[in-house]
Amino acid sequence: MAEWKLFHGEHPHVATLDFHRDRDRAPHLEQPDHRARLKRCARVIRNINPGSVVDLGCGDGGLLSLIKDIPSWGYDFQPSNEPAWTERGVTAERRDVFNTRDVPKWGELAVLTEVLEHLADPHGTVEWVARNASWIVASSPRHESADFHGDCHAWAWDEEGYRALLAPHFEVTLHEAVDWSQIIVGRSKRCESSSQATEAS
Template sequence: MVADLIAEHCGDAQTLCDLGCGDGSLLVALRGLPLTTWGYDAGAQNVRVALAAGLDVSRCDFLTEPVELGDIVVMSEVLEHLVDPHSFLAGMAATKLVASSPSSETGDWHYRHHAWAWDEAGYRALLEGAGWAVVEQRTCYGGINVHGGRHGEQHFQAIIAERPQ
């Protein structure tokens, strides 16, 4: 879903930065696009896997360390982990953003490392409230998941947004 949004909306973008890129799986999926890509992740093992796959990935805490942002910035399954996602999004010096997160988690049913849970309207409001104009929002089914010993249907959402000119 995230790769599809990027492919459909990359337009004249030439570069893409993946913040919280994990093992680089999304960057691998984007190899066929005419984009120069790179990523940052705080996990040493994730970075080792990405480098072994031939990706341009650096170990970095992008919340506290300077990073180079591309024409498109991707934050896939990242915002829900941040203490203050609104301030981060509001202060990010980027013009195009693709962000994704779960959309079916609640205060009672969520991954234990998630500080936030948004439904579709709430996620859109988060980005718009931080100064982004939503271009498109999509959701998809993510299978059955277990949080806190309870089973439930997981869904994910992705938004592509731009800074208003």
């Protein structure tokens, strides 16, 4: 089991708006390296059948566009992603939810795909999500380490380490590899409404 902190100090530059302000839109749904992960996450969400979904760090709205049949919305702070939300026909707002911990509207299920590895405090974020959502669907790279990782990542985990990140706050119901990524699903141990949701499969 391993977890690697990839920055010095308390707040990595890669987690700030300054770092993301001028980055190009990344249309992951159209990129072969990401498409399978997003489609699998959409299937997992449908299997859970939540009443609502909030995508925290929704990027350009690729996953939201796959679950339009479920009440869903997202937040992201990268300016280049905003025009894509209209293009994809999804509901999203430009907001720095992770640094401010200000989410105007939570869903029964919270999505954090390719997000936790970018944050200053992934452990605190997981705990925060568990207090506000019944379910989490998250994904991160599964082969990164201190010596091999993306240049915009602040953390890395092997598969056991990623599961350990969620385990204190979520009952893990699914953890699987999809290409280079790992997808994990958990039911909150803290959110009172979690017992009303169905199992993921």
